Amino acid sequence: MEERIYFDHAATTPLDKRVFEKMTPYYIECFGNADSPHALGRKAMGAVDDARDTVARLINANKNEVYFTSGGTEADNWALIGGAYAKRKEGRNEIVVSAIEHHAVLSAAERLGKEGFAVRYLPVNAAGAVEAEEIEKAVNDKTAIVALMAANNETGVLQPIDVAEKVAHRNGALFFTDAVQYAPYMPIDVKKINADMLAFSAHKFYGPKGVGVLYIKNGVRIEKLIGGGEQERGLRGGTLNVAAIVGLATAYDIARREMEKNNEKITALSRLFMEKLDTVYGLNRNGVGENALPSVINLRFDGVENTSFLFNMDLQGVCLAAGSACASASVKPSHVLTAMGLTEKQAKESVRFSFGKNNTEAEIARGAELAIQTIEKLRKAD
Ligand SMILES: *Cc1c(COP(=O)(O)O)cnc(C)c1O
Numbered sequence: 001m002e003e004r005i006y007f008d009h010a011a012t013t014p015l016d017k018r019v020f021e022k023m024t025p026y027y028i029e030c031f032g033n034a035d036s037p038h039a040l041g042r043k044a045m046g047a048v049d050d051a052r053d054t055v056a057r058l059i060n061a062n063k064n065e066v067y068f069t070s071g072g073t074e075a076d077n078w079a080l081i082g083g084a085y086a087k088r089k090e091g092r093n094e095i096v097v098s099a100i101e102h103h104a105v106l107s108a109a110e111r112l113g114k115e116g117f118a119v120r121y122l123p124v125n126a127a128g129a130v131e132a133e134e135i136e137k138a139v140n141d142k143t144a145i146v147a148l149m150a151a152n153n154e155t156g157v158l159q160p161i162d163v164a165e166k167v168a169h170r171n172g173a174l175f176f177t178d179a180v181q182y183a184p185y186m187p188i189d190v191k192k193i194n195a196d197m198l199a200f201s202a203h204k205f206y207g208p209k210g211v212g213v214l215y216i217k218n219g220v221r222i223e224k225l226i227g228g229g230e231q232e233r234g235l236r237g238g239t240l241n242v243a244a245i246v247g248l249a250t251a252y253d254i255a256r257r258e259m260e261k262n263n264e265k266i267t268a269l270s271r272l273f274m275e276k277l278d279t280v281y282g283l284n285r286n287g288v289g290e291n292a293l294p295s296v297i298n299l300r301f302d303g304v305e306n307t308s309f310l311f312n313m314d315l316q317g318v319c320l321a322a323g324s325a326c327a328s329a330s331v332k333p334s335h336v337l338t339a340m341g342l343t344e345k346q347a348k349e350s351v352r353f354s355f356g357k358n359n360t361e362a363e364i365a366r367g368a369e370l371a372i373q374t375i376e377k378l379r380k381a382d
Contacts, residue, residue, distance in 0.1 A: 004318070005317055005359075008352075009204075010181060010321075011321055012204065018250065019208070027243050032242075051245045054249040055213060059189065059198075060191050065218055066215060068232065069214050072212045074225070074226075075178075076105045076178055076180075076199055077108045078224075079214055080097075080108040081111065082223040083174045084112050086174075092173070093118060095112055096122060096135075097119065097122070098124065099335065100154075101178065105178055117144070128157035139167045143171055145174040146173050149179075150182035151179075152181065154334055156287065161177050175195050183204065184295075185266075199213065205251050206251050207251030273297065273353065276364065286350055312378065321352050322350065337350055
């Protein structure tokens with residue numbers, strides 16, 4: 001494939017070669033089932049143990065609070081559904097989720113809604129953040145669980161998880177945060193965040209796809225979603241994906257050690273990109289403010305449909321998205337942008353640029369130039 005410019009790191013990131021090298025032995029040589037009692041099984045379980053230790057140390061958790069899953073989506077579903085079911089036994093039949101959650105959380109909320117839970121959605125302001133008073137209004141002594149993502153995947157806007165945690169706990173509810181988008185850029189300390197559950201996923205920080213973590217605080221009981229063997233303390237059945245788990249821990253260790261350096265680089269690239277686009281007429285930024293990830297820039301180009309823009313940019317070698325990859329097959333406008341008050345038309349004029357550690361200044365300059373040309377071309381065609 002010819003050289004492509006990749007500006008879609010919020011959707012996924014390439015595997016770091018150092019991670020790949022740590023993973024490969026577990027596919028062929030050390031292929032044992034981690035639950036087998038023989039030497040190959042013990043070797044595999046040793047690797048899983050080390051990975052769990054690494055993750056626990058990095059997020060300031062206990063080892064037995066770290067559960068490996070098949071990714072962010074499973075962790076989100078498990079936290080919400082498992083948490084709601086557990087709390088239903090106390091007579092709690094309401095759940096609170098923000099309107100801008102990832103579809104993994106929203107679809108779990110819809111399912112709970114069909115099963116009789118009342119679902120309350122937290123609105124966001126024009127800047128893309130949930131406001132404290134909305135959390136106060138929505139949570140009460142019937143609330144089973146509050147879910148608020150740490151950072152939004154379409155705008156990069158950080159959410160007031162400190163407030164959500166306090167309000168949830170004051171009302172006796174569980175607090176869950178989807179930290180999938182947050183984890184690559186902000187250090188996670190579960191003692192500080194004080195969530196009952198927290199999710200993240202390896203492929204957003206240069207690890208493999210199909211593996212994630214659900215942290216569940218000791219003492220918090222949630223129901224299991226996937227029955228089977230006694231893996232993951234009997235709460236998540238299925239033969240452990242040893243290579244992927246090793247990859248997740250290796251990738252997260254690298255992400256934490258190189259976080260500051262990467263954030264500095266990506267912040268500079270994002271700034272450069274905005275400077276290059278400065279002259280574009282009718283350009284608006286969706287979700288602004290200090291409290292955002294360095295990596296995501298969501299822009300609206302007046303009068304330019306994002307489907308045409310993305311198609312033209314792709315033809316010219318630039319990989320971009322309108323928003324969540326999981327929703328981009330649909331023609332629906334982004335639920336995140338419409339929640340922020342954009343009209344459907346405005347949401348369909350919006351594009352997400354998400355930069356990563358391997359991007360270069362030359363790519364930023366080239367990407368910006370192609371974006372400007374494409375906007376002009378599409379406006380003329382109108
Ligand atoms: C990518 C993403 C997910 C889904 O994680 P997968 O590992 O791809 O299933 C969930 N939440 C957010 C915020 C994401 O960005």
